[in-house]
Amino acid sequence: xxxxxxxxxxxxxxxxxxxxxxxxxxxxxxxxxxxxxxxxxxxxxxxxxxxxxxxxxxxxxxxxxxxxxxxxxxxxxxxxxxxxxxxxxxxxxxxxxxxxxxxxxxxxxxxxxxxxxxxxxxxxxxxxxxxxxxxxxxxxxxxxxxxxxxxxxxxxxxxxxxxxxxxxxxxxxxxxxxxxxxxxxxxxxxxxxxxxxxxxxxxxxxxxxxxxxxxxxxxxxxxxxxx
Amino acid sequence: xxxxxxxxxxxxxxxxxxxxxxxxxxxxxxxxxxxxxxxxxxxxxxxxxxxxxxxxxxxxxxxxxxxxxxxxxxxxxxxxxxxxxxxxxxxxxxxxxxxxxxxxxxxxxxxxxxxxxxxxxxxxxxxxxxxxxxxxxxxxxxxxxxxxxxx
Numbered sequence: 213x214x215x216x217x218x219x220x221x222x223x224x225x226x227x228x229x230x231x232x233x234x235x236x237x238x239x240x241x242x243x244x245x246x247x248x249x250x251x252x253x254x255x256x257x258x259x260x261x262x263x264x265x266x267x268x269x270x271x272x273x274x275x276x277x278x279x280x281x282x283x284x285x286x287x288x289x290x291x292x293x294x295x296x297x298x299x300x301x302x303x304x305x306x307x308x309x310x311x312x313x314x315x316x317x318x319x320x321x322x323x324x325x326x327x328x329x330x331x332x333x334x335x336x337x338x339x340x341x342x343x344x345x346x347x348x349x350x351x352x353x354x355x356x357x358x359x360x361x362x363x364x365x366x367x368x369x370x371x372x373x374x375x376x377x378x379x380x381x382x383x384x385x386x387x388x389x390x391x392x393x394x395x396x397x398x399x400x401x402x403x404x405x406x407x408x409x410x411x412x413x414x415x416x417x418x419x420x421x422x423x424x425x426x427x428x429x430x431x432x433x434x435x436x437x438x439x
Numbered sequence: 440x441x442x443x444x445x446x447x448x449x450x451x452x453x454x455x456x457x458x459x460x461x462x463x464x465x466x467x468x469x470x471x472x473x474x475x476x477x478x479x480x481x482x483x484x485x486x487x488x489x490x491x492x493x494x495x496x497x498x499x500x501x502x503x504x505x506x507x508x509x510x511x512x513x514x515x516x517x518x519x520x521x522x523x524x525x526x527x528x529x530x531x532x533x534x535x536x537x538x539x540x541x542x543x544x545x546x547x548x549x550x551x552x553x554x555x556x557x558x559x560x561x562x563x564x565x566x567x568x569x570x571x572x573x574x575x576x577x578x579x580x581x582x583x584x585x586x587x588x589x590x
Contacts, residue, residue, distance in 0.1 A: 228528070230520065231488055232489055232492060232523075232528065233523065233524075235485055236470075236486060236527055241482060242471055243475075323519075344523065344527065345527045345529075412537045
């Protein structure tokens with residue numbers, strides 16, 4: 213199709229005041245072929261999005277598309293809950309109250325398992341709530357949510373246009389712990405292939421999609437040969 | 440000069456002991472799986488961040504607990520951070536002390552906090568040494584021409 217891979221790549225905005233966790237989350241998403249921007253606070257996240265306070269009167273709020281006034285197209289926001297200043301919950305609220313940004317899926321992470329907190333976030337519109345430390349298997353759950361934000365893009369075949377509450381991810385290959393249908397659009401396979409080629413490491417993608425793979429090598433230093 | 444096989448054996452045994460003695464948990468394995476050819480030093484980088492961060496937090500905690508009027512909220516905030524970062528790299532024993540530490544903060548018991556501070560410093564020093572040894576063994580293996588084990 214001659215599509216540039218970068219256009220179809222998901223862009224994730226990760227918000228966390230912990231430097232270590234930012235590094236981790238960045239790596240998790242990069243491993244899953246997503247572009248990642250990390251910021252250390254909710255206010256910086258809003259700034260990055262190009263958020264303006266009086267943003268309530270858009271008549272037909274578009275799905276995230278190249279044509280709205282959002283400065284950068286973001287397909288997912290993942291944020292820590294406990295942050296000084298604006299909490300992840302506060303950020304979630306602001307996003308969901310905004311006509312321009314409410315369609316961006318938001319995921320909350322927390323090191324603390326507090327059911328009332330979790331419920332509050334889900335009720336406010338968070339797609340998922342992850343307990344830290346976040347793992348690759350958690351990140352894999354997010355592809356369907358990110359796909360929804362591509363729904364209005366003119367690159368997409370109709371098949372991908374939003375299905376309500378689609379539970380079975382169309383993009384992922386069959387992960388070992390679930391049985392999923394395997395419909396894949398041509399576009400999607402090509403996208404993955406392009407990314408695989410550019411990363412040059414098919415093993416890595418397999419291990420992402422099939423869970424922990426014992427065959428996966430860790431060839432960190434294999435290119436070094438010392439006599 | 441040790442052979443590759445001997446070094447591999449040494450590394451495997453050392454690694455097992457770290458898990459058996461709860462210095463590290465499953466999260467450390469998750470970190471190792473995130474390293475690849477384009478990010479070969481990922482684990483070392485993250486762990487280095489953890490060392491820097493922990494040094495800072497332990498200093499802050501020492502200062503805060505030595506005030507005439509201890510600000511428990513502040514102490515708790517630091518411990519919360521330390522708990523989070525130790526959890527993120529899989530430093531289980533450090534993480535566990537932090538949990539007890541936070542309980543003492545909540546109850547505002549200075550002696551309990553001071554005790555935990557000492558314990559967490561000890562555990563941190565231990566795991567730091569263990570990790571540095573682990574990285575050294577890995578490097579020895581690689582320098583000898585071996586490759587790192589599959590995680």
